[in-house]
Amino acid sequence: MFDNLSERLERSFKILKGEGKITEINVAETLKDVRKALLDADVNYKVAKNFTDTVKEKALGQNVLTAVKPSQLMVKIVHDELTQLMGGETAEININARPAVILMSGLQGSGKTTFSGKLARMLKTKKNRKPLLVACDVYRPAAIEQLRVLAEQIEVPMYCELDSKNPVEIAQHAIQEAKSKGYDLVIVDTAGRLAVDEQMMNEIAAIKEAINPNEILFVVDSMTGQDAVNTAKEFNERLDFNGVVLTKLDGDTRGGAALSIRSVVNKPIKFVGTGEKLEAIDQFHPARMADRILGMGDIVSLVERAQEQYDEEEAKRLQKKIAKNQFDFNDFLSQIAQIKKMGNLKDLASMIPGVGKAIKDIEIDDNAFKSIEAIIYSMTPAERSNPEILNGSRRTRIAKGSGTTIQEVNRLLKQFDQTRKMMKMVTGSKMGKMMPKMKR
Known part of the structure; x- marks a missing residue:
């Protein structure tokens, strides 16, 4: 979503990097590039021109504080104007009547x-x-x-x-x-x-x-x-x-x-x-x-999507299991299901600040969890509940049953063990004790 436009705007702001102050010349050069980026993104010509004219007027009317670089100020002005261009405030749907x-x-x-x-x-x-x-x-x-x-x-x-x-x-x-x-x-x-x-x-x-x-x-x-x-x-x-x-x-x-x-x-x-x-x-x-x-990502929307899938009772149950080091593959499957419900994996990752650009050319398939799920579903109920019993012969059987390799099974078990230890550490810390309160 907007990957090309984001990249073009970032390049435009680089024109101002290293500049000590905002001048009519460097602003004009930056905004010429911004306008071209908007037009290439199929923005209406009149809208793009009015947008850059408004940004120019605001940029030249600003006294840049010594703590703020010209490129940072330009990003802020463009951000504020983009927000206004798309409506400013969030618009609610009118469903007050019944029906x-x-x-x-x-x-x-x-x-x-x-x-x-x-x-x-x-x-x-x-x-x-x-x-x-x-x-x-x-x-x-x-x-x-x-x-x-x-x-x-x-x-x-x-x-x-x-x-x-x-x-x-x-x-x-x-x-x-x-x-x-x-x-x-x-x-x-x-x-x-x-x-x-x-x-x-x-x-x-x-x-x-x-x-x-x-x-x-x-x-x-x-x-x-x-x-x-x-x-x-x-x-x-x-x-x-x-x-x-x-x-x-x-x-x-x-x-x-x-x-x-x-x-x-x-x-x-x-x-x-x-x-x-x-x-x-x-x-x-x-x-x-x-x-x-x-x-800049969209961490607020990411948290909101996570909270939609959040079950307070389930979280308390999991926290107790993690504290006792009893988190098992059944719990792991449950967590994967919740993540998948949140939406497209690449879209979710791009909501984290800085990640969108890093994964721009990387394909993240919605089936990314498929092999992990296949491995877990190839385990017996006893093996899912007690990963400790997964010896060499069991791992070989699971690899054959899931259509994966023994190396993939071993890698998952190692990652699962590391995750388990990390979760136990977090749960035992002050942060872990605070987690149930975060929803309130």
Whole structure:
């Protein structure tokens, strides 16, 4: 995400390194490079020009403190302006009504249906809402089937009328269903087209008029760059939507949509999709995204994702086992499962300050744990609970059963033993004693 832009901006700031002060000449040279980096990232030309003009004005108006280097000051100004460019404050979704009705809009292939499922799951788990997913794409049976599968996976009901070709009536009936059965959140997935056309616009405008949604979200594929911004503008003119959802931010996106869309349509980005998994959805935080664009990581989001998987009772149980040096391979498997639920491994690693750049060209497969899991699953229950009994013949059997080598098995056992010792040391320290209190 934003790897190329981050690298280009870093190179731009190097122009100011070694400079004793900010001058009109070195600022102009730096910002010329910044503007080119933004344009290469597919940022709207007018947005890029206004951005660099504002940064220049603020940079030349600053008195640089002796403790602050010109390049450091420029990074801060660019960070603050990137944050403002993307909306400044985090925008909340309006779901105060009961039932709250959310209308999804966007082109075919933008990720509307998948995002509907992700949003339903998020609001169900984080806000304790009872969602009803509604299939209003009457033209594509595959879209209805996709929503049904998603609904089953997240254990949420879905409403559809297979014999109806009237999406307005389906949406109205779904809201009546929600009221009668006590669902307090209705997410309406609508039909998309390969391009903006009058029929689609008239249809979704009619649905909006009929159900008066509390929130209209425009879902857009961030990999389409400036096309995404132009489409957002057309949809906004007809629907006056409340917020934008950027999908596929985990792909090879240049970031132009994220940096341009707020300025062009004056509507906040509310959510981003960061992968295919149903957990891969984040609320959009402009300041945190600016951190990531400038290579500063996003440790707050990383901690939040970890806390979503955090089970206080499980943590207390594990702490007792670690203190008694009883942490075993069953516990290890449980920890791997929690990490995998947090999302794409490379995306997680890039949230740690300084790591994103280091792993830019390294492929971190989501199957990175596959061989470890295969080795552990090839152990007997007794071996998982008592790693000490793993002698040579047992290790040979495990290697054959897991399709790995004896060297890989030995390496895992050595790493596991080192991890065990380190965890016992941490648990016995003051830091370990403080860990259960950190959630409070």
